[in-house]
Amino acid sequence: MxxxxxxxxxxxxxLARLRAALGAxxxxxxxxxxxxxxxxxxxxxxxxxxxxWSAPLWLGPDGEASRAAGSSALxxxxxxSRLGGEHDLVxxxxxxxxxxxxxDAFGALAGTVRAGGLLVLLTPEAWRDGRPRxxxxxxxxxxxxxxxxxxxxxxxxxxxRRLAASPLVLHWPxxxxxxxxxxxxxxxxxxxxxxxxxxxxxxxxAAVRRLTRLRRRRPLVLSADRGRGKSSAxxxxxxRRLQAGEREVWLTAPRPAAIEPVFARLGEALPGGRRxxxxxxxxxxxxxxxxxxxxxxxxxxxxxxxxxxxxxxPTLFVDEAAAIPAPLLGRWLAAFPRIAFATTVHGYxxxxxxxDLRFRARLDSETPDWRACRLEQPVRWxxxxxxxxxxxxxxxxxxxxxxxxxVGAALDAGGLDYRELDRQALADDEAGxxxxxxxxxxxxxxxxxxxxxxxxDGPELTLVAAYAGAHxxxxxVGQREGGFPPALAEAIHHGQRRPRGHLLAQSLAAHGxxxxxxxxxxxxxxxxxxxxxxxxxxIGSALIERLAASAAEAGDDYLGASFGAEPGLIAFxxxxxxxxxxxxxxxxxxxxxxxxxxxxxxxxxxxxxLHAWRTRFATLLPSLLxxxxxxxxxxxxxxxxxTGEAPAVDAETLARLAWFAAGGGELALVRPWLARAWLAGRxxxxxxxxxxxxxxxxxxxxxxxxxxxxxxxxxxxxxxxKARLAHWRALxxxLRAALG
Numbered sequence: 001m002x003x004x005x006x007x008x009x010x011x012x013x014x015l016a017r018l019r020a021a022l023g024a025x026x027x028x029x030x031x032x033x034x035x036x037x038x039x040x041x042x043x044x045x046x047x048x049x050x051x052x053w054s055a056p057l058w059l060g061p062d063g064e065a066s067r068a069a070g071s072s073a074l075x076x077x078x079x080x081s082r083l084g085g086e087h088d089l090v091x092x093x094x095x096x097x098x099x100x101x102x103x104d105a106f107g108a109l110a111g112t113v114r115a116g117g118l119l120v121l122l123t124p125e126a127w128r129d130g131r132p133r134x135x136x137x138x139x140x141x142x143x144x145x146x147x148x149x150x151x152x153x154x155x156x157x158x159x160x161r162r163l164a165a166s167p168l169v170l171h172w173p174x175x176x177x178x179x180x181x182x183x184x185x186x187x188x189x190x191x192x193x194x195x196x197x198x199x200x201x202x203x204x205x206a207a208v209r210r211l212t213r214l215r216r217r218r219p220l221v222l223s224a225d226r227g228r229g230k231s232s233a234x235x236x237x238x239x240r241r242l243q244a245g246e247r248e249v250w251l252t253a254p255r256p257a258a259i260e261p262v263f264a265r266l267g268e269a270l271p272g273g274r275r276x277x278x279x280x281x282x283x284x285x286x287x288x289x290x291x292x293x294x295x296x297x298x299x300x301x302x303x304x305x306x307x308x309x310x311x312x313x314p315t316l317f318v319d320e321a322a323a324i325p326a327p328l329l330g331r332w333l334a335a336f337p338r339i340a341f342a343t344t345v346h347g348y349x350x351x352x353x354x355x356d357l358r359f360r361a362r363l364d365s366e367t368p369d370w371r372a373c374r375l376e377q378p379v380r381w382x383x384x385x386x387x388x389x390x391x392x393x394x395x396x397x398x399x400x401x402x403x404x405x406x407v408g409a410a411l412d413a414g415g416l417d418y419r420e421l422d423r424q425a426l427a428d429d430e431a432g433x434x435x436x437x438x439x440x441x442x443x444x445x446x447x448x449x450x451x452x453x454x455x456x457d458g459p460e461l462t463l464v465a466a467y468a469g470a471h472x473x474x475x476x477v478g479q480r481e482g483g484f485p486p487a488l489a490e491a492i493h494h495g496q497r498r499p500r501g502h503l504l505a506q507s508l509a510a511h512g513x514x515x516x517x518x519x520x521x522x523x524x525x526x527x528x529x530x531x532x533x534x535x536x537x538x539i540g541s542a543l544i545e546r547l548a549a550s551a552a553e554a555g556d557d558y559l560g561a562s563f564g565a566e567p568g569l570i571a572f573x574x575x576x577x578x579x580x581x582x583x584x585x586x587x588x589x590x591x592x593x594x595x596x597x598x599x600x601x602x603x604x605x606x607x608x609x610l611h612a613w614r615t616r617f618a619t620l621l622p623s624l625l626x627x628x629x630x631x632x633x634x635x636x637x638x639x640x641x642x643t644g645e646a647p648a649v650d651a652e653t654l655a656r657l658a659w660f661a662a663g664g665g666e667l668a669l670v671r672p673w674l675a676r677a678w679l680a681g682r683x684x685x686x687x688x689x690x691x692x693x694x695x696x697x698x699x700x701x702x703x704x705x706x707x708x709x710x711x712x713x714x715x716x717x718x719x720x721x722k723a724r725l726a727h728w729r730a731l732x733x734x735l736r737a738a739l740g
Contacts, residue, residue, distance in 0.1 A: 015050050023115065023116035030120075031169075032120075040123075054088040055087045057109070076105050080108050082112055087109075096122075100139075104448050104450045111380075141457060141458050142459070143458075143460070155453040155457050225375075250293075250315070262291075278294075326362070402473070407533040413469060418467075444527060462550055464476045476529075481505045493518060504560045565583060574598075581614060585624070634698040649739050661729050662733075688738035693734075706724060
């Protein structure tokens with residue numbers, strides 16, 4: 001099948017011919033326009049006006065062209081608000097003044113183009129020659145003191161090179177009055193998705209059946225690439241569960257826009273229902289029913305409140321689960337007996353492969369009867385869709401680490417080679433870049449196309465990698481920060497200035513109260529990832545050591561990291577020699593956890609300052625745990641408390657402990673002395689008590705609670721007051737003996 005315009009064709013004729021050809025195969029296409037600004041915008045507006053497009057969208061900065069598009073124009077920063085929508089035409093303006101190519105926006109909107117539609121990309125003429133320069137969107141990468149125009153444009157060069165070389169790209173050069181729109185040949189018509197009742201494919205119908213038959217403690221993991229009808233399946237299944245007698249189904253996702261297809265299918269399946277904000281209501285034979293969307297933070301708050309019966313919670317559907325932190329998913333897994341996780345296998349929202357690797361062990365341990373369901377058949381477009389293929393290639397959405405067997409063979413054949421990478425050489429090596437980026441994708445719950453741009457073009461970035469033969473088996477990404485001049489450091493310390501970037505240096509100075517941290521030079525570990533087939537060989541620690549050596553040689557003072565506080569990660573970074581310096585007071589939206597900053601010195605002369613910062617944090621921590629961080633997970637609190645120094649235990653402390661252990665008073669009357677003894681024992685004599693016993697004392701001693709917050713939702717599982725007090729007395733007696 002092909003579609004070719006002749007010199008005598010009008011634009012309307014060429015478009016009609018192209019759309020007919022695309023529609024016959026249920027395909028979509030990318031049309032590339034480059035050249036002088038006026039010429040490109042003129043041709044783009046002619047396309048806009050040259051056909052009867054359904055829900056066209058113009059993405060770009062405010063200007064004459066976007067104003068001509070009227071209400072269908074959208075600023076690039078709002079691209080994700082259209083997730084779940086469908087368009088026949090999307091024009092991405094990366095050319096107008098103030099415009100830039102936002103890889104995340106491009107990836108998001110490519111998935112909204114429906115079969116038979118066009119995505120039109122407007123770029124400077126330099127793209128065609130493989131010479132793009134940093135554009136306006138690079139301002140987001142330009143950390144102080146680097147101006148955007150001084151950055152490299154390796155990512156843009158790579159994308160432009162792939163566009164120019166791909167036979168799937170349609171090109172309309174400035175010199176041609178009408179585009180030559182030729183599609184690749186195809187000998188057979190595209191198979192149409194098989195409709196099954198209200199489902200669009202057999203895959204989707206199978207997923208809906210499983211979702212409607214969820215059993216207690218048997219979660220379902222639903223995975224699919226984009227365009228396979230995954231979210232729609234959730235909507236159909238939710239409607240069927242309500243029709244079968246359920247009163248309420250809950251739904252969560254990283255952002256409300258991601259679940260628009262769910263509400264759309266609910267409206268079709270329950271035509272008498274009504275949408276009200278983030279809920280869908282209907283009246284059925286057995287009474288009023290509802291599907292409610294709760295953002296992840298709101299869902300967690302609902303679990304802590306009285307609005308949910310822990311014995312009979314509603315069914316929960318989690319959409320785009322790969323973009324939600326694993327600790328939140330684990331909490332929901334425990335709280336909701338009937339739960340389904342839906343995730344995109346490859347995409348800007350998160351990677352299903354990473355989700356599978358991180359979460360499978362927990363599923364196996366806590367719900368060994370969990371089930372998996374994969375949707376393969378596209379429903380929004382046909383197999384072999386050119387736009388899907390191009391989007392994956394341009395943004396490396398298909399990036400995968402090396403094959404496990406190949407890595408295993410390479411490790412058996414020889415040793416490991418550690419090296420600092422040249423980013424230009426990496427950008428020119430498509431296969432090598434794919435392996436390395438694939439490691440980062442699977443190691444992090446959410447890695448976006450924008451992260452690829454930062455990897456290739458971000459300023460002050462260092463890449464250290466480990467190779468087994470030709471295969472990348474580990475990578476560590478470091479970001480240089482700090483080094484602010486004294487006057488600017490003072491302004492940062494007092495919250496008067498906030499230059500772009502420099503997370504550790506600025507946060508420790510402005511929020512931790514450590515003014516000198518802004519003047520110090522830092523290397524922050526952004527990411528560290530090791531291939532699954534090469535783990536437990538010390539590769540991660542070796543990479544961090546090589547990054548530290550490189551940073552010290554470059555003149556940096558400290559190596560640091562910022563991450564969601566979780567006991568396993570705290571232990572890992574402590575093993576790398578780091579100490580805790582700051583903990584965020586609220587949960588991060590990106591991780592669902594409190595951000596923790598840790599660091600170590602990497603050159604002589606900086607340990608005194610680091611020790612002072614560590615001591616200040618250790619002094620502050622008990623106060624925070626008793627107030628603002630009273631709901632912090634007790635295991636996290638314990639991991640942080642034990643990073644301090646062991647306090648001295650005097651005779652009065654020992655006497656108070658002995659009195660309480662022998663039956664005197666209440667725990668509240670010995671709390672200050674017992675807290676000191678807990679710190680002294682946990683840090684100095686960790687074997688004095690079992691791990692569970694150390695943990696049992698954290699909430700009553702430091703957080704003003706008789707037992708951890710998680711246990712309060714299940715009162716029947718907690719001991720009574722007398723039993724708790726007797727247990728505490730026994731533990732204190734053991735601790736008193738260990739402390740002498």
